[in-house]
Amino acid sequence: MALNPDFVGRTYPAGSSYLVGREKIREFASAIGDTNPVFHDVQAARALGYADLVAPPTFPVILSLTASADVVRDPELGLDYSRVVHGEQGFAYSRPIVAGDELVVTTTIEAIRTMAGNDMITTRGEIETLSGEHVVTTRSLIISRGPEDDQP
Amino acid sequence: MTASVSWRDVEVGTELPAQTFTLDRSALVRYAGASGDFNVIHWNERIATAVGLPNVIAHGMLTMALAGRVVTDWVGDPGALVDYGVRFTRPVVVPDDEAGATIEVTGTVSRKDEDGIVQVTLTARCDAVTVLGRAQALVRLP
Numbered sequence: 074m075a076l077n078p079d080f081v082g083r084t085y086p087a088g089s090s091y092l093v094g095r096e097k098i099r100e101f102a103s104a105i106g107d108t109n110p111v112f113h114d115v116q117a118a119r120a121l122g123y124a125d126l127v128a129p130p131t132f133p134v135i136l137s138l139t140a141s142a143d144v145v146r147d148p149e150l151g152l153d154y155s156r157v158v159h160g161e162q163g164f165a166y167s168r169p170i171v172a173g174d175e176l177v178v179t180t181t182i183e184a185i186r187t188m189a190g191n192d193m194i195t196t197r198g199e200i201e202t203l204s205g206e207h208v209v210t211t212r213s214l215i216i217s218r219g220p221e222d223d224q225p
Numbered sequence: 226m227t228a229s230v231s232w233r234d235v236e237v238g239t240e241l242p243a244q245t246f247t248l249d250r251s252a253l254v255r256y257a258g259a260s261g262d263f264n265v266i267h268w269n270e271r272i273a274t275a276v277g278l279p280n281v282i283a284h285g286m287l288t289m290a291l292a293g294r295v296v297t298d299w300v301g302d303p304g305a306l307v308d309y310g311v312r313f314t315r316p317v318v319v320p321d322d323e324a325g326a327t328i329e330v331t332g333t334v335s336r337k338d339e340d341g342i343v344q345v346t347l348t349a350r351c352d353a354v355t356v357l358g359r360a361q362a363l364v365r366l367p
Contacts, residue, residue: 104259105290106246109297121302130297130306131290138261156276157264159285161359163310169303212310218277 076151076185076192076217085144087177090203091136095172098126105129118171125172132170134162137198137211140178144196145215152192153217160193160214167207175203183212190219229301232341232366241299241332241345246291248283248317249325256287270321282316288328288356289313292349295332296362299345305364307342312358317351326351332362341365 095115102112110117111127118126145152170176177200184195198211253267262284266273273281289311297303319326329350336344347360 101259104252104256105287105294106252107290107294107297109301109303111303121304123304127303129290130293130303130309131286134286135261158266158316159313161310161312162286162289163308164306165308166306169306214312 076187076194077149078185080147080150080182081185083182085140085180087179087201088140088143090175090177091139093128093170093172093174093176095126097135098128098132098172101132101135102129105131123169123171128170128172130164130166130169133164133198133200133209133211136176136178136200137180137196137213140180140198141196141213141215144180144182145194150194152194152215156217156219158216158218160216161212162214163212165210165212167209170200170208174208176200176208177203192217192219230299230366232337232343235334235337235343235366237334237337239334241295241334243329243331244291244295244298246328246330247325248287248291248319248328249323250281250319250321252325253281253283253287253319256284260284260286262286278316278318280318280320283319283326285311285313288317288349289360291328292330292347292357292360293362295330295347296345296364299332300364300366305366306362307365308363309361311347311360313356314358315351315354315356317356328356335361341367 179199181197196213200209332345332347335346345362349357
């Protein structure tokens with residue numbers, strides 16, 4: 074199914090904010106098996122100069138998943154979510170996320186194209202504090218695999 | 226804990242300590258809960274195979290997180306990371322058995338800039354097949 078090209082350039086404004094909690098950071102770090110003390114021990118994080126626990130580098134995906142859910146599930150866009158796989162992901166950091174941050178995400182559709190029957194959509198998420206301090210920019214390519222991929 | 230490497234001690238070609246990670250189905254369920262990514266292809270074999278995958282596959286973001294540990298364990302302070310990006314070139318298939326999937330990650334310094342930034346290029350292999358492409362991190366070293 075071809076995607077609606079009119080969506081290129083469309084920006085989805087920040088929705089409700091995300092308050093980063095210590096236990097969520099610990100839970101996420103444990104789920105990726107990362108025992109770096111700055112993800113678990115407040116004193117270790119403070120010893121490195123951080124205000125509180127540091128979030129692992131891929132933690133922002135929690136925020137961008139929520140922010141992009143409305144985008145990829147938008148029926149007018151025409152993406153078949155059950156066939157979606159992740160093609161590329163990147164993060165450009167101004168600083169690490171730390172516990173206590175209250176963050177908002179603004180998502181923009183940067184590109185839409187179809188290659189070999191697969192729909193591909195590139196999005197950018199700007200993650201900032203409520204006061205407008207930039208923390209991290211996320212970039213994602215998601216692919217909706219065409220039905221012909223099912224052929225052996 | 227401070228960064229364990231300094232910019233002047235690093236050269237293009239410097240190898241980071243390699244790491245091997247094992248993923249079983251419970252790791253995928255745990256990551257789904259922690260990340261909020263409940264896409265069924267990461268835990269439901271019936272649907273994964275119905276959409277043309279060989280079996281349940283790991284979240285790409287989980288593989289990216291594991292590969293990134295080779296960089297952050299090397300520098301110590303994860304705040305040294307300036308940029309980190311990957312392409313998910315092949316799925317990490319996680320069978321429903323005791324062994325699960327094994328991912329081997331290596332990293333090599335591929336560029337050294339005068340401003341204290343170095344680029345690390347990562348490789349991630351599962352069953353001798355490359356699962357990440359263009360996997361690169363920029364880190365600022367003291």
